[in-house]
Amino acid sequence: MQKPDDLRPEDRWVNEYDDKLLYTCPKSETISTISSxxxxxxEDRLWDFQCQETFNQQPSCVWSNYVNSFDEEFTFTCPFDSIxxxxxxxxxxKHEDRRxxxxxxxxxxxxxxxxxWTDYLNLFDDYFSWQVPESNYIVGVSSYHDNYREDRRWKYQYCEQEAC
Incomplete structure (x- = not known):
């Protein structure tokens, strides 16, 4: 199998294949669009994200632990009404997967x-791009891995927010 051609300059990806991925929105924003x-x-994915203005005051933020082991299905929802x-x-x-x-x-x-929750947004080995519906925010992620295809399918949980 041949290696892929270089990406076109107009394509913007946060990571390179097989490399670490780290993306954070500016402090008052949350992820609004996901492309992959x-x-x-x-046997890996490139990722891109866009953010939307969300908070009108300084939020408190916490990183989760790793939510999966390699080749493992997971469902994660941010705790305490966070986004x-x-x-x-x-x-x-070795696993051709990510944690x-x-x-x-x-x-x-x-x-x-x-x-x-969305339905699964992608078939194995396919491109996908999804934008959270207007007035909603991404709060959860669910994914499962297939060892034959060495890829994951993805779905996302989204919510509206209100004062409480």
Whole structure:
């Protein structure tokens, strides 16, 4: 199998194949758009994120521990009505998979409401891009890995927020 051609300059990815991924939004923002492209030569994904203004005061933020082991399914939801503001992962060639952490941010007296899960947004080995619906915020992630395809499928939990 040949290596992929270089990416076009107009493509913007946060990570390179097989490398660490670390992305955090500016302090008052949370992730609003997620895009990802799989490549079968590397058996890994490139990732890109965009953020939206979310907090009108300084949020408190905490990184989760790793939420999965290699090749393991996971479902993670930020605790305490917080919202995903960053992601971190690293790739291991033996497993052709990544372990994941999430940065969860919140402000006092704000609660999540009317939460929903997307369907799976991608087929194995496919590109996907998803933007959280207007007036909503990403609060959770669920994914499972297939050892034959050496890829993951992804779905996201999103909520509205209200004063409480």
């Amino acid at each position: 492209q799989h490549h079968s030569y590397y 995903i503001s960053g992601v971190e992962s690293y790739h291991h060639d 994941w952490k999430f940065l969860c941010c919140r402000v006092n007296n704000t609660c999540n409401k009317l939460c929903s």
